[in-house]
Amino acid sequence: MGRWQPDARARLQEAALALYGERGYDETTVAEIAERAGLTKRTFFRYFADKREVLFWGSELLEQQMVAAIEAAPAGASPLGMIGAALDAAAQRFEEVRDFTGPRHRIIASSRELQERELIKAASLSAAMAQALRARGVADNAATLTALTGTTLMHVAFEQWVDDPQRRPFALFAGDALAQLRDIAATG
Amino acid sequence: MGRWQPDARARLQEAALALYGERGYDETTVAEIAERAGLTKRTFFRYFADKREVLFWGSELLEQQMVAAIEAAPAGASPLGMIGAALDAAAQRFEEVRDFTGPRHRIIASSRELQERELIKAASLSAAMAQALRARGVADNAATLTALTGTTLMHVAFEQWVDDPQRRPFALFAGDALAQLRDIAATG
DNA sequence: AAGGGTGATGTCACCTGGTGTCATCAGACT
DNA sequence: AGTCTGATGACACCAGGTGACATCACCCTT
Numbered sequence: 001m002g003r004w005q006p007d008a009r010a011r012l013q014e015a016a017l018a019l020y021g022e023r024g025y026d027e028t029t030v031a032e033i034a035e036r037a038g039l040t041k042r043t044f045f046r047y048f049a050d051k052r053e054v055l056f057w058g059s060e061l062l063e064q065q066m067v068a069a070i071e072a073a074p075a076g077a078s079p080l081g082m083i084g085a086a087l088d089a090a091a092q093r094f095e096e097v098r099d100f101t102g103p104r105h106r107i108i109a110s111s112r113e114l115q116e117r118e119l120i121k122a123a124s125l126s127a128a129m130a131q132a133l134r135a136r137g138v139a140d141n142a143a144t145l146t147a148l149t150g151t152t153l154m155h156v157a158f159e160q161w162v163d164d165p166q167r168r169p170f171a172l173f174a175g176d177a178l179a180q181l182r183d184i185a186a187t188g
Numbered sequence: 189m190g191r192w193q194p195d196a197r198a199r200l201q202e203a204a205l206a207l208y209g210e211r212g213y214d215e216t217t218v219a220e221i222a223e224r225a226g227l228t229k230r231t232f233f234r235y236f237a238d239k240r241e242v243l244f245w246g247s248e249l250l251e252q253q254m255v256a257a258i259e260a261a262p263a264g265a266s267p268l269g270m271i272g273a274a275l276d277a278a279a280q281r282f283e284e285v286r287d288f289t290g291p292r293h294r295i296i297a298s299s300r301e302l303q304e305r306e307l308i309k310a311a312s313l314s315a316a317m318a319q320a321l322r323a324r325g326v327a328d329n330a331a332t333l334t335a336l337t338g339t340t341l342m343h344v345a346f347e348q349w350v351d352d353p354q355r356r357p358f359a360l361f362a363g364d365a366l367a368q369l370r371d372i373a374a375t376g
Numbered sequence: 377a378a379g380g381g382t383g384a385t386g387t388c389a390c391c392t393g394g395t396g397t398c399a400t401c402a403g404a405c406t
Numbered sequence: 407a408g409t410c411t412g413a414t415g416a417c418a419c420c421a422g423g424t425g426a427c428a429t430c431a432c433c434c435t436t
Contacts, residue, residue: 008384030422040386045423078375116304119311123303145344145365146372152336156329177333184334185373187266196413218393228415233394 009047009057011037016054021103025111052117055104063125065089070132079138083150084178086129090154091170094161105162126151153177197235197245199225204242209291213299240305243292251313253277258320267326271338272366274317278342279358282349293350314339341365 005011015036019028030051034044048054069089073082094101108114130147134140157173164173193199203224207216218239222232236242257277261270282289296302318335322328345361352361 029420041422042387042424043385046384049423051422079372080375112308115311116308119307120300120304123307141344141348141365142368142372144347145340145368148340148343149337149369149372152333152340155336156333159332160329177329180330180333181337182373184267184330184337185370187268217391229393230395230416231414234413237394239393 005038008037008039008043012039012044012047013054013057017100017104017107020055020107025107025114052114055108055114056117056121059121062090062093063128065093066125067128067132070129070136073136077136079133079142079146080149080178082133082136082138083129083146083153084174086150087154087157087174087178088171091174094158094170098167101162122151122155149181153181193226196225196227196231200227200232200235201242201245205288205291205295208243208295213295213302240302243296243302244305244309247309250278250281251316253281254313255316255320258317258324261324267321267330267334268337268366270321270324270326271317271334271341272362274338275342275345275362275366276359279362282346282358286355289350310339310343337369341369 012033016028016033019033019036030044031041033054034041037044044054048057066086066089069085070082073085077085108118126144126147129150130143133143133146138146153174156177157170160173160176161168161170200221204216204221207221207224218232219229221242222229225232232242236245254274254277257273258270261273265273296306314332314335317338318331321331321334326334341362344365345358348361348364349356349358
């Protein structure tokens, strides 16, 4: 056994999730999180850029998987078809982490600071998907618009999925959202 | 003349815009803004909730005008038609403040904190428009999805409008974005 | 076995954003 | 003249965040 307990990062994440849940985000101090993890405030900031980021570690993975799905979409797929592929990838990831997602989502919903951070993560995802769409030959503006629309679809589907007492699959809600978007765009 | 210079809020806004532009957001201190306005740090925080908010004063006005446009849309208008009306209202407001918009937008683009704040303002706008759509009889989910889509359209159009050397009207870009969205939704 | 890296952590000092509390004082009102 | 009021200043304080340096178990080399 080494000098230090292993998995400092994971311990900090667990401590933060627990404390944010028990006492609220604003009422929790970084020093308290660190103490619960057996570390110091300084070490917390070596692993996470700020007090918010501890809840968003791993969000790059979702982004990478959705981008990869766009890159791997069949030739000749429409822009919205490629977004559909990205949403399928998101569905898979969400189902994997389903049990962590609910509590985490409630914590984020309780704090404006955390909502801001989540929104900029979504913006980053949109930008990455837009880039991937351009690489697949989608025109500049259309890529931006399609990627933003894809993020909107994901958001709407996520909100329904995370609160669904029947725990139906994410893909179901994503499909509904896409169909509804088509309906809205056509009926106008 | 009173004991204090009038328009403390406006002076703080001007000082902040100038300093954020000259030296950058991160390198500017609230104490410096206050000093430039002839006030103290404590007074700054009486007018603005935080260092970011000073750039977003008045954003409720845009929200109110877009909501009012939805409320005033002709009976029988489609959801996307009501969003079109809201975008027309936004166009009017944007043209009014065009000269302030460019510098302000560049400052926001230079700071992650400020981008986060702008994103949550957009989210607030989406929520308000969704509520207005529901009040006009649009179904719950469709209202959310339509409002988010409207915000996306506004964002895309805004980015093109603010950087347009020919200074063409916002409504032009908004119309293009809407047409492009219809195309994307249909082709897929 | 001795000795010198190495890397994760601790310690400490410091800055800044943000807030609570109380004092101050010009002008309005009585 | 006396009092009230509202905007501001002064001051102390907390928490997030950072830079600089010390510490020390482990590993590697000789």
